[in-house]
Amino acid sequence: MNYGIILASGKGTRVKDGNNLPKQFRLINNKPIIIYTLLKFLKIKKFDLIYVCVAEEYLDYTTKLIDNYIENKSKIKITCGGKERIDTITNAINAIIKDNGCGNDDIVVIHDAVRPFVTDKILIDSIEGAKKYNAVVCAIPMVDTLLFSKNKNVVEQIPNRDYYYKGQAPDSFKLPVFVELLNKLSKEERKNVTGTSQICTMNNYPIHMIEGDEQNFKITTKSDFILAESMIKGSDIQ
Amino acid sequence: MNYGIILASGKGTRVKDGNNLPKQFRLINNKPIIIYTLLKFLKIKKFDLIYVCVAEEYLDYTTKLIDNYIENKSKIKITCGGKERIDTITNAINAIIKDNGCGNDDIVVIHDAVRPFVTDKILIDSIEGAKKYNAVVCAIPMVDTLLFSKNKNVVEQIPNRDYYYKGQAPDSFKLPVFVELLNKLSKEERKNVTGTSQICTMNNYPIHMIEGDEQNFKITTKSDFILAESMIKGSDIQ
Numbered sequence: 001m002n003y004g005i006i007l008a009s010g011k012g013t014r015v016k017d018g019n020n021l022p023k024q025f026r027l028i029n030n031k032p033i034i035i036y037t038l039l040k041f042l043k044i045k046k047f048d049l050i051y052v053c054v055a056e057e058y059l060d061y062t063t064k065l066i067d068n069y070i071e072n073k074s075k076i077k078i079t080c081g082g083k084e085r086i087d088t089i090t091n092a093i094n095a096i097i098k099d100n101g102c103g104n105d106d107i108v109v110i111h112d113a114v115r116p117f118v119t120d121k122i123l124i125d126s127i128e129g130a131k132k133y134n135a136v137v138c139a140i141p142m143v144d145t146l147l148f149s150k151n152k153n154v155v156e157q158i159p160n161r162d163y164y165y166k167g168q169a170p171d172s173f174k175l176p177v178f179v180e181l182l183n184k185l186s187k188e189e190r191k192n193v194t195g196t197s198q199i200c201t202m203n204n205y206p207i208h209m210i211e212g213d214e215q216n217f218k219i220t221t222k223s224d225f226i227l228a229e230s231m232i233k234g235s236d237i238q
Numbered sequence: 239m240n241y242g243i244i245l246a247s248g249k250g251t252r253v254k255d256g257n258n259l260p261k262q263f264r265l266i267n268n269k270p271i272i273i274y275t276l277l278k279f280l281k282i283k284k285f286d287l288i289y290v291c292v293a294e295e296y297l298d299y300t301t302k303l304i305d306n307y308i309e310n311k312s313k314i315k316i317t318c319g320g321k322e323r324i325d326t327i328t329n330a331i332n333a334i335i336k337d338n339g340c341g342n343d344d345i346v347v348i349h350d351a352v353r354p355f356v357t358d359k360i361l362i363d364s365i366e367g368a369k370k371y372n373a374v375v376c377a378i379p380m381v382d383t384l385l386f387s388k389n390k391n392v393v394e395q396i397p398n399r400d401y402y403y404k405g406q407a408p409d410s411f412k413l414p415v416f417v418e419l420l421n422k423l424s425k426e427e428r429k430n431v432t433g434t435s436q437i438c439t440m441n442n443y444p445i446h447m448i449e450g451d452e453q454n455f456k457i458t459t460k461s462d463f464i465l466a467e468s469m470i471k472g473s474d475i476q
Binding site: 137157164167201207215220223227 | 375377380381382383384385386387388390391392393395396401402403404405406432433435436438439444445446447452453458459461464465468469
């Protein structure tokens, strides 16, 4: 089985415009961002089930949203997120295993609700990549000048940016491999995890990169919203 | 004396829309990008002269543009760019010294024409920073997940992004210090320089960071144009 996991339990409302709805529920062109993302997953027939993880207080809200915007809901499951990203992921994995067991060849593709421009290619490459390599992350080359400074003051080094990539989402895994990696994390490590792919590197487990896309950006700031709006309204973005 | 240097000799036409004009000359809301950038510098009274560096074939074109869009041109000098960024910078420095000599306290603030959203604060901090520290670069904290991979395949490390910054422009220097650093570069080093601040790190010369701004982005792709257009048309970007 191939599972999509859409993380949507963030409460970030960094876009300051008097609207207190978390970003993933904000409307762009009359449709919530999370719905765009969910529709991208639903389009890929290789996904058997898609778990949408939201904060407890948004469970009903999300159920209603999905009822409103999506006709065929048979592949969608809504689960309750946790306090931190790692807790939300753990809850989703537990829900999947409780519902369906844990097959050796099962794949989880873990994505952010606020990256609605994920492409078909990325989703398919994620499934295929996880089948082949057990663990993959979607990444794009670093194009900015990188400055290294531990003292936050003087540039100590300008690393060769050819060796650096920007990690996007999704991160994708063979389910039993991922469960093992999750279980191996110490309490301290769990506390320090900031991203999904770190669950691999903390365990010295190799995670392969698959090719991301500039389009697959995370909607965070107001300028991201403006860009997202232009994209959704049909601009041909390079 | 405080000099602004606006680098505009790039011939990049990466935005594919049948328009072959280099990016810095493209119109946004009926005004070329380079004019927005130049106006930002002209607004700062601390600048005594502003050197605009363009490719030879655009010298006349730029002169006419400036005639068309800018009333008081007394502070503007147009100079001829070189083959690579480092050559353009060298030409600008030579032009400044030829015209005005090289004072111990002279400052050069070196900026990209395609970063029209540079703020007053950044420009003033650049002048003051260069006076205090001799060499400063404008930088913002890294917010993306950083992946390190030499083999372009497997993630070897997820560096702590707290130690990494994205370098923007301007880079600013005491003029005589910068001239010395430039002259010290070997032929090989000159060939390998990709950014201005590297001229310091190649010489093991400390370059301090001043606080940049997300707004001060480089217009490169079509999505950058869309965002720039929204910003110029008056959107309140966070």
